[in-house]
Amino acid sequence: MDLAFTKEERTFREEVRQFLRETVPGEMRRKLVEGTQLSKDEMVAWWRILNKKGWCVNQWPKEYGGTGWTSVQQYIFKEELQMYPAPVPLAFGVAMVGPVIYTFGNEAQRKHYLPRIANMDDWWCQGFSEPEAGSDLASLKTKAERKGDKYVINGQKTWTTLAQYADMIFCLCRTDPAAKKQSGISFILVDMKSKGITVRPIQTIDGGYEINEVFFDEVEVPVQNLVGEENNGWHYAKFLLGQERTGIARVGVSKERIRRIKEVGSKFESSGRPIIEDPVFREKLTSCEIELKALELTQLRVIADENKHSSGMPNPASSVLKIKGSEIQQTTTELLLQVIGPLAAAYGGNIDSSNEAMNWIAQIAPSYFNNRKVSIYGGSNEIQRNIISKAVLGL
């Protein structure tokens, strides 16, 4: 047993850090620290820099552009991006549909899509949830009917993150209406420019526009866009959800936010002294740091364990990461809100965006509001508890 990173791992971390110092645009970093939304162009430009370095799809097999890094290196890489901070590669393409395509797709699909994912030529979004299929995903209704060499898709997806930027969407569609719930579902790739697709933005409580409804009205898709076998999509979806495991706890994001809390907490006063010195505040912050330290180790234990018995399917222990990781993210945004105190209410409407002080204060409450999502998405924390009680405890 040895919980220290090896010399090679520490050198690797330094190499990543050095690269970020040299290549991350200062303006983008500032926006991320303050919580301002980035533009599509900013993100794509950055991911192309990563891809040029060969790091964008690092976790993929080498033959498709992966780096051959160990899972600990992959973890370090992602953590460094989150801490710097710089945007991590778009999960929908790199961590979700990419692995499904190279594992279950055909040669033509691999050749066409994988390089385009790596270089962000296609922005992917995820068509899983529906108005009547949230946590109960398998009750989805969007239909794809086979007509000659085409599928015709009708239905509606929702909570579709950044669909407004997307070129492609991977969808779970019902292809056999007679089959039982989980059977009869297929995994289909759809061009967002297809006739009959309408994207309607949903404004979230923080005021932002991240998520959308996507409507399908007689959308025609070539049958070549089916991944794997027809009616076997549920299996691919489960595989997909098992992929995003090194980052689910978002340890680096919380580390960076704790650093930020300490920075601004030493500037804001409460009863005549910096709030960071207030014992009640301090206790909360330190408790959160301890939970985060424990979570980091738990995350690394899950990674080590998966290396040993890799099935490619979700490890039920990763539900622990989801629950704790989301709780900690929510606590850190709440602590930041506490730092600025009554100023939290200010600057809700249009603000002078050239005024930096106003700018970052204006983002604090929205960030807290927005982070309520993290215990809901990706399988709500209640679903994670169901998974633990069933798959781990055998209840």
Add this chain to the structure above:
Amino acid sequence: MDFELSEEQRLLKESVDGLLANTYDFEQRKRYIKENGGWSKLIWQKLAGQGLLGVPFAESDGGFGAGAVETMIIMEAIGRALVLEPYLPTVVICGGFLRHGGSVAQKVAHLPSIIDGSRTLAFAQLEKSSRYDLYDITTSAKKRGKGWVIDGEKLVVINGQSAETLVVTARSRGAQRDKGGIGVFLVPADAKGLTKKIYATQDGLHAADVTFTSVEVGAEAVVGDPENALSLIERVVDEARAALCAEAVGAMDESLKITVEYLKTRKQFGVLIGSFQSLRHRAADMFVALEQARSMSMLATMATNCDDAADRLQLVAAAKVQIARSGKLIGEEAIQLHGGIGMTMDARIGHYFKRLTMVERAFGDPGYHLRRVSESGPLV
């Protein structure tokens, strides 16, 4: 980064788990509590027979030269079976003082009888007003000739009822809360002027309040520097804290197992109560708390090897906070999920809860350790 046990460590784990599986069920434990001193001499001999009492000591001292991970393995097993025998005070703590501060003569005098199980020790540290500060000491050690005279009172000395030798912290100079002027002394339990009030602790162990009235010891009683032993005490107590973390993880692990087993057998409203989502979710939260505690127990174990005392202190303190919080959640939820039966002395689960409650405040409660973590710079 490596979370695996070595082959030898796996064998050690099998050996200690196997021994306790055969000798330490709940009914057997009840019998051991009733023996003289509140624990079983026979079990202690079995532990010695398998070499477990010599694990941390150097091979040149007759031990196995093993490290913190081996202690973690043994303590986890001890926690799982709620072992009463004085492994922590004798081997981990008093053995720790001898390993880190003992002279060759002291090692020769004490280690063989620890390792062969013929004698046990106890750590006399806590005082009426010291709470968790290891340097808050009123017990005095005054130089007389070549030896020392000790006066004062120590409370809740675990295994004080049985120990042949006490390791006593005492003040050789300075005021009650000075960090200098502290010494560590080996005092025979039958020394003239030493009296004991013996009792059972709330969690089933036994202890003594010990009064020292002009107790005379020779120069050979001093462990380390008689005027400057605080860093030695801090080091040994950090090892004890790490060991307690491991013990607590064993107790939490078993508590969750027992509780899940109960949820799978107890029926109400015609169904197993484990089918109720409100109970399943509470059990899932216990699992989350257990895994977080397990991670931090490993961290505390590795931290005891830190070269830098400040790093060690912070990491062990952080672990102790996590273990205390997880232990409280698991202990309390285990009782709740058992319902009325969890309140009875006849059910195993309550005894785990009581032990976890006491581990939470042994050598520092969460409030104390939170302050230490927060005063030591960034943790993450």
